[in-house]
Amino acid sequence: MDINTVNSLSYEDFVQVFGNVVEKCPLISAAVWSRRPFTGLSDIEANIAEFIDSLPRSGQEGILRCHPDLAGKDLQSGTLTRESNEEQSQAGMTALDSVEISRMRHLNSEYKKRFGFPFVICARMNDKEAILRQLSERLTNERETELERAIDEVKKICRLRLYNLVLSDTQNKL
Numbered sequence: 001m002d003i004n005t006v007n008s009l010s011y012e013d014f015v016q017v018f019g020n021v022v023e024k025c026p027l028i029s030a031a032v033w034s035r036r037p038f039t040g041l042s043d044i045e046a047n048i049a050e051f052i053d054s055l056p057r058s059g060q061e062g063i064l065r066c067h068p069d070l071a072g073k074d075l076q077s078g079t080l081t082r083e084s085n086e087e088q089s090q091a092g093m094t095a096l097d098s099v100e101i102s103r104m105r106h107l108n109s110e111y112k113k114r115f116g117f118p119f120v121i122c123a124r125m126n127d128k129e130a131i132l133r134q135l136s137e138r139l140t141n142e143r144e145t146e147l148e149r150a151i152d153e154v155k156k157i158c159r160l161r162l163y164n165l166v167l168s169d170t171q172n173k174l
């Protein structure tokens with residue numbers, strides 16, 4: 001979609017198209033709609049990032065809590081969103097052996113116990129080895145550091161989902 005089309009969307013249609021660029025957080029797109037017209041994809045991305053950064057810690061933790069576990073029950077039961085399902089499959093979460101599955105489950109539950117929100121990483125920028133490594137490494141982070149890191153990952157996921165929806169700034173100029 002080109003940026004002029006994006007800017008002409010009603011808020012209903014905008015939320016319909018962009019409502020899941022941050023996993024299960026349509027509020028963010030519903031809020032950012034008011035900031036149109038956007039100059040391009042990176043402007044939409046910057047406005048979403050600004051909205052997320054303006055939230056209190058509880059709001060940012062709420063965004064993380066809307067994310068499904070990697071290789072978790074939603075993946076097993078087929079209840080992931082389309083985007084999440086694609087991302088998790090592409091990162092090899094559907095190709096874990098039984099040892100890897102129990103290691104993911106154990107580390108995910110340790111992580112949730114420690115931080116009170118799930119481990120979030122941009123799956124499309126990692127493979128299963130990197131995800132397992134990051135999960136065990138980040139488990140030892142201080143809470144504040146880990147909250148910032150997890151929100152950065154949410155922004156990466158959002159950027160890649162936006163690239164699937166909107167022409168890039170250069171494409172838009174062609």
Ligand SMILES: NC(=O)NC1=NC(=O)NC1=O
Nearest residue numbers: 084087119120121122123
């Ligand atoms: N807990 C997660 O990191 N979930 C996810 N990361 C992605 O890139 N897609 C997801 O569903």
